[in-house]
Amino acid sequence: MDPNVARVLVESAVKIALFFFVVLTAVAYMTLVERRVSAWIQDRQGPNRVGPFGLLQPLADGIKFLFKEEITPPHVYRPVYLLAPLLIFVPALVTFSVIPIGPPVELFGRTVRPQIADVDNGVLIILALSAMGVYGVALAGWSSNSKYSLMGGLRSSAQLISYELAMGLSIVGVLMAAGSLRLNDIVERQAEHGWNILWQFPGFLIFLTAAFAETNRLPFDLPEAETELVAGYHTEYSGMRFSMFYMAEYVNMITASALAATLYCGGYHVPGLRLLGLPPLASALAQVLAFCLKVGFFLFVYVWVRWTLPRFRYDQLMNLGWKVLLPAALLHVVWVSFVVLMGWS
Amino acid sequence: MPVQLLLGLIVVLVVFAVVRAYAPERTLLAGVVLGLGALALLAVDSRALLSLEFWVGLIGFAAILSALLVVIHPNPMVSILFLIVNLFCIALFYLILQAQFLAALQIIIYAGAIMVLFLFVVMLLNLKTEVGLHVAGGPQRWGALLLGAAFTALLFHAIRGRLDQAYVESGMFDSSFGAARGVGGLLFSKYLFAFEAASLLLIAAMIGAVVMAKRKVR
Numbered sequence: 001m002d003p004n005v006a007r008v009l010v011e012s013a014v015k016i017a018l019f020f021f022v023v024l025t026a027v028a029y030m031t032l033v034e035r036r037v038s039a040w041i042q043d044r045q046g047p048n049r050v051g052p053f054g055l056l057q058p059l060a061d062g063i064k065f066l067f068k069e070e071i072t073p074p075h076v077y078r079p080v081y082l083l084a085p086l087l088i089f090v091p092a093l094v095t096f097s098v099i100p101i102g103p104p105v106e107l108f109g110r111t112v113r114p115q116i117a118d119v120d121n122g123v124l125i126i127l128a129l130s131a132m133g134v135y136g137v138a139l140a141g142w143s144s145n146s147k148y149s150l151m152g153g154l155r156s157s158a159q160l161i162s163y164e165l166a167m168g169l170s171i172v173g174v175l176m177a178a179g180s181l182r183l184n185d186i187v188e189r190q191a192e193h194g195w196n197i198l199w200q201f202p203g204f205l206i207f208l209t210a211a212f213a214e215t216n217r218l219p220f221d222l223p224e225a226e227t228e229l230v231a232g233y234h235t236e237y238s239g240m241r242f243s244m245f246y247m248a249e250y251v252n253m254i255t256a257s258a259l260a261a262t263l264y265c266g267g268y269h270v271p272g273l274r275l276l277g278l279p280p281l282a283s284a285l286a287q288v289l290a291f292c293l294k295v296g297f298f299l300f301v302y303v304w305v306r307w308t309l310p311r312f313r314y315d316q317l318m319n320l321g322w323k324v325l326l327p328a329a330l331l332h333v334v335w336v337s338f339v340v341l342m343g344w345s
Numbered sequence: 346m347p348v349q350l351l352l353g354l355i356v357v358l359v360v361f362a363v364v365r366a367y368a369p370e371r372t373l374l375a376g377v378v379l380g381l382g383a384l385a386l387l388a389v390d391s392r393a394l395l396s397l398e399f400w401v402g403l404i405g406f407a408a409i410l411s412a413l414l415v416v417i418h419p420n421p422m423v424s425i426l427f428l429i430v431n432l433f434c435i436a437l438f439y440l441i442l443q444a445q446f447l448a449a450l451q452i453i454i455y456a457g458a459i460m461v462l463f464l465f466v467v468m469l470l471n472l473k474t475e476v477g478l479h480v481a482g483g484p485q486r487w488g489a490l491l492l493g494a495a496f497t498a499l500l501f502h503a504i505r506g507r508l509d510q511a512y513v514e515s516g517m518f519d520s521s522f523g524a525a526r527g528v529g530g531l532l533f534s535k536y537l538f539a540f541e542a543a544s545l546l547l548i549a550a551m552i553g554a555v556v557m558a559k560r561k562v563r
Contacts, residue, residue, distance in 0.1 A: 005395065077420075077422070079423075080423070080426070119445065120445055121445045121446050121449045121525065124449035124450070124453065125449055127449075127453055128449050128452040128453045128456075131452070131456075131457030131458065131461075132452075132456070132457065134457075134461050135461070135464070138461070138464055138468070139422075139464075150468070153468075154465075154468065154469075157464070157465065161458075161461060181446075181525055
């Protein structure tokens with residue numbers, strides 16, 4: 001085999017394994033953070049018995065899920081029923097592969113980017129993969145052959161389609177400012193000219209709202225509104241298959257947070273880091289750490305909002321999506337293109 | 346050799362499908378044996394995995410198989426899923442042609458937006474599974490056969506004598522083909538009129554649909 005090809009293959013394999021491990025660990029600990037923070041907001045204790053501060057709780061939960069019985073109801077359409085959890089989980093995980101988490105570093109005599117794939121159309125690939133998530137939800141609802149599941153699946157598909165538009169338009173502002181679809185270019189431009197959030201704040205708000213709806217989180221968690229739909233599209237799932245839906249939700253949250261940080265908050269860029277004069281490796285590590293902190297902040301916002309706002313009604317959700325967010329996003333695109341055209345950005 | 350490897354894998358797949366259809370109780374055994382056979386084939390000819398021909402052939406086979414299943418499968422929902430697979434195969438072909446932008450658009454627009462609409466319609470209509478494939482008799486069958494044969498002849502005529510040529514001829518290929526800049530430039534210069542006319546048409550259709558839906562409510 002050509003040594004160059006082999007080197008690229010090995011490098012990619014190592015990166016993929018590392019990302020897989022980090023993201024899945026983050027998902028496990030996000031469940032703990034969610035429960036601890038919600039307990040803190042409600043002035044309770046939360047899970048604190050398994051290990052110090054409840055730190056081993058995700059491990060206990062994982063083992064419990066593995067040993068639960070997998071119940072497949074007799075009336076489901078089996079091939080699609082088995083496929084649906086994968087269709088949600090895999091796109092959610094793959095989306096992470098195009099997000100840069102740090103600057104390029106010199107390692108073992110070659111330049112390594114802390115990113116699995118540095119593609120020219122990174123933003124489009126993220127949009128394409130998030131569009132794929134709809135299928136998992138819709139098909140899980142349909143193949144379960146139950147009324148609650150079908151209602152949940154339909155609601156969720158309608159919601160995802162409605163908010164995808166506003167999300168795409170809010171990203172257009174960022175793309176116009178950077179003049180590129182590559183996520184690294186977007187980050188580097190923000191490092192030079194200031195973060196996008198400073199002058200595209202309306203776009204950031206639209207993006208964040210749409211991201212909440214896309215990840216099915218409160219206040220937009222109508223697809224699984226337990227008071228009306230039992231659990232929505234995953235009512236008929238149990239054991240590890242149920243936990244796939246659950247994990248996919250958290251992976252989606254992490255990806256959306258990473259995207260918010262990359263598109264609007266400068267990605268891995270830290271203002272004024274260059275002035276410290278750190279050696280390149282230390283500075284790169286500091287930037288990766290900064291990126292993780294930004295993502296962590298957005299994840300905290302997710303939990304915070306969950307325990308602050310009540311759930312929307314379905315007509316309110318659709319009104320907000322089509323009559324408020326979509327026109328606002330269009331106006332935002334006009335405003336950003338005006339700024340870019342005048343050369344003020 | 347890539348071609349032999351591909352043919353071997355296809356034979357393995359066909360044998361598996363036949364066993365599954367006619368002797369379901371042997372599915373597990375056949376799966377294990379044929380899976381090991383496929384692995385052996387790959388191990389013998391692992392260099393073929395890095396060749397373009399192998400992947401073009403594999404994706405092409407998947408595209409044809411999924412297109413056939415769209416028509417043949419009795420369950421409309423599964424037909425839709427195979428149509429999505431087919432659209433993905435076409436996106437992969439765009440990727441092989443270095444047109445990343447077109448591949449992403451293919452997935453966002455066709456596999457993402459349009460197929461979700463199809464899915465909605467089938468879910469809401471609650472179509473029942475058809476029992477077997479209905480082939481209309483009489484003039485329709487003969488007409489279909491005739492037209493199919495004519496189209497096959499046309500295809501063969503088009504690719505005749507080109508099988509041994511390179512996929513991409515040097516000097517002919519424009520590296521900006523299918524990139525965001527190139528597509529955008531074409532849309533807003535050469536095809537500006539068609540682009541704007543299509544958008545006007547879509548808006549008119551959308552307004553029409555809204556008006557008709559509202560009339561029903563009243």
